Amino acid sequence: MRKDLVWLFAGILFFGLLYLLNWGVKAISTDLLVWIGAFLTLAILSFLYQDNAFYKFAEHLFVGVSAAYWMCMGFWNTLVPNLIAKLHPPIVKGVLPAIAEKPPEYWYIIPAALGIMFLMRLSPKAPWISRWALAFIVGTTTGLNLVRYLRSDFLGQIKSTLIPVIVVENGSLSVGGSFSNIVIVVGVLCGLIYFFFSKEHKGLFGVASRVGIYILMITFGASFGYTVMARISLLVGRMRFLLGDWMGLLQ
Amino acid sequence: MRRQIPLYIVLVCGIVFVIQFFIPSHESEFIFEYGQDWVMVIGILALPLGIWSYLRKTWLTAVKKPKERFFAGVSLFGFAIMMLTGLKRESLMAGSLYMELFEYVLIPIQATIFSLLAFYIASAAYRAFRARSVIATMLLGTAFIVMLRLIPLGPISDVNQALVGWILSVPNMAAKRGLLIGIGLGAIATCIKIILGIERTYLGRD
Missing domain, CATH: 1.20.5 (Single alpha-helices involved in coiled-coils or other helix-helix interfaces)
Structure with missing residues (x-):
């Protein structure tokens, strides 16, 4: 047998023994699922040392479990209420009694047919039929997104940028408010200039482009800080699970 | 026919779903609601394709690569257990x-x-991100200030909290708006190209 698998089985056996013996720590969890969670957490963390059998075990388990999880979720939360219940409501009487009383909506035969066309991709003779379903999805989402991007990402952002640069509060000039609004207006313009490559970034245009990259760097720094701290929060969460839920060392 | 019909479907669906926004009526609402629902249903019906592909790939790995057999088995075992419990x-x-x-x-x-x-x-x-230039220093400095605000113990001072609030709502907002305007323009152009059939890579090859 391969050496890495021997180590893996030994590790699982060791963990199982610790569970059975309760490790002599009174506060340690007796819940088998908590132990499984702790084992998998440690297995993933072991990657910090190097790629190993424990990590691969957890990684492969994750792929299988998450595929089945989303399959079941998709079936029960989307397919049953949005297709099966619409086509033949009495069939879902046991699981969704509120919907079971409604009249059937035969319009839903169309997405059902398109969905089946999608599965034709598996057919060796006519996989091209699946393109019809794909075309419906692409066309619909494109049409919906065209309006959405136009309204919120383009016009909405321009509208929010057209703000007064002199801010008056309670009858007097607000220096802080005015400064912030100037930074917003100038920042948006300079940011756009930085991404405008049809003119050489020289002279005043070059200065504006330079200001644009400063503003962008501040944004990237803020996003980077947020990302790092989000990961740290997750790490803290896992440590709390290991030390608290599993080992019972935290109150 | 294999490539033309999908292009017509995209053209018709795209135009219909753009027009329904500009003509508010019961019919438009019907089209909007049903369109969204149908896309979701078709998307979920496509899920078995992904699952089939995953099972086939994992099975073939188990058969053809003895070294990977155990881990492929672990993956299939996890899949089977989760499917059985979610029936x-x-x-x-x-x-x-x-x-x-x-x-x-x-x-x-x-x-x-x-x-x-x-x-x-x-x-x-x-x-x-070593502070080798002005822009690298700005990035590093901003990241450091934001991280100090987000430590699990809470913000280190009121000044830090106020500064992070200002950074996020003013310069950060300005750059994000610039980026969003650019993204919006790009997305609109791509949508028009798809609807008109200029961009057709989603059709794949014959």
């Missing part, structure tokens, strides 16, 4: 084995994988 609608209720497996298998692995990035992002940042 009933009640499985989605809190306390069922399906949800317990979600909480104690899926969540620990997923959260730990993402938390691993904390280590790698820190080492990558050290190499990439």
